[in-house]
Amino acid sequence: MTSRASNITAPTQFLDVNSHRYAYRRFGEGAGLPLLCLQHFMGTLDNWDPAVTDPLARGREVILFDNAGVGRSTGTVPGTIQGMAAHALAFLDGLGVTTCDVLGFSLGGMIAQDIAQDRPALFRRMILAGTAPRGGDDIMHLEKPVLARALSDPTLRGYAVLQKIFFAPSESSQAAGRAFVERLAQRKEDVEPASGPDVAGAQIAAFRDWEHVTGSRFADLKKIRQPVLVVNGVFDEMIPVSNSYSLGEHLPNAVLLTYPDSGHGSLFQYHESFTRQAAAFLDSDSPYAPY
């Protein structure tokens, strides 16, 4: 493995498609299909934990992507998941990727579900971490006291907020959160601008729209036939684990994996387990999710 195969050092690249310029990083190699990574609320390329991306990049190319208006991608942030999905599709088309795997975390997991419905042949296998189906419960209500307290705490800045809200309150989970923040901070050059209130506002609007469902709740999930691995921490305050239960029950071909003593960022807290499980799942060529 070269030193390039890490999100600590991988150079940011840019792709011009139509009138948009998309920022992205791609690194790693192996026999697997490329793994598109779709990011969380306000997250940029720099928010991908190298302890998650780098082990996965040892078996396949990992593609990190800033959606429109995020990081150094141009344009405005769409106010709907569908709008974000359209940008992700334009990016993949521009890159010439016709089939790949996907890791969608939180907001990114919703975009992945939307793409899978819109273009079923694109994703071979899907990993949905800390996310919710359309019509899910209690999705990203930052006004909830437990979240509002952390977000309005003047002593918490930047990544320290992530430690607080992505991890459970226990000492062990908070310690994992500190380690996560330290790993993110290892990238010193070619870094992204932090997302501001305009990004937050549009993405929150997209969450509100995603909570709204017409027709039979969760019926759309039956159309996602791909093998799916659903992952969450049992103490997720941002997108409660009940949403992962709904995904596991209503997706026809999904395995659910939950982690103890952890919240929204369980994949970062248990990065060794998560990357081992994710690689085993992605390495399978079965038409069925169990691996």
Added chain:
Amino acid sequence: MTSRASNITAPTQFLDVNSHRYAYRRFGEGAGLPLLCLQHFMGTLDNWDPAVTDPLARGREVILFDNAGVGRSTGTVPGTIQGMAAHALAFLDGLGVTTCDVLGFSLGGMIAQDIAQDRPALFRRMILAGTAPRGGDDIMHLEKPVLARALSDPTLRGYAVLQKIFFAPSESSQAAGRAFVERLAQRKEDVEPASGPDVAGAQIAAFRDWEHVTGSRFADLKKIRQPVLVVNGVFDEMIPVSNSYSLGEHLPNAVLLTYPDSGHGSLFQYHESFTRQAAAFLDSDSPYAPY
């Protein structure tokens, strides 16, 4: 591996402890601790799927056990989980096993939880499949129409009932159920007597008692500090998957794995995945459940 390392051929053995004689089988070898397997409602030694026991026996000794009054074990079936746990402890003590791992399926998972509370040092790692915590929801209500129909169907006899009620109604799950029944039927000699109404009655009484909780619901689970792997199918009509969610949320050190398109017998339906996951979990020497 010798041909003995299979539940198709392993001889039944007997252990006399106090005034009881317990029937059991032990086979397999490897670096792992012995794995005690605790069986489901009305199940005997012959109900352990060789597709589950045999791969696990390649890394450790597997110990199958008939509780009192079941199969060829003497005595009467206790009407409580605690009573069954006392017999399992007497058996392990008589065998000289001071520490082991455990796979508890359904009723057996409840016995495993009771033992873990009573003698915390005995089990190193625990696998709880298709089971429920004390105070769980809708545990083995055979009078529910979906179960009562299958149980009273005169065209379903013996193992055919298991195919119906352990597997989801889909064609794919029922096909997996047929394969399960065929695997059980491979054992032709030294077979067990089928359980009768006396076994059923006492075990149902134990389920009713297990539904009853005094004090704070699920608080007892905090005392089970071992790493636990919780497994279930999302369409389990006998012990609904919500009980596995409760285990995953309230056990302090548990990973939950759910399988799609499957019911109570998900570990048999997905025996390749289950034994791979179970072996990886059992092979870990971490104090934490994620593997």
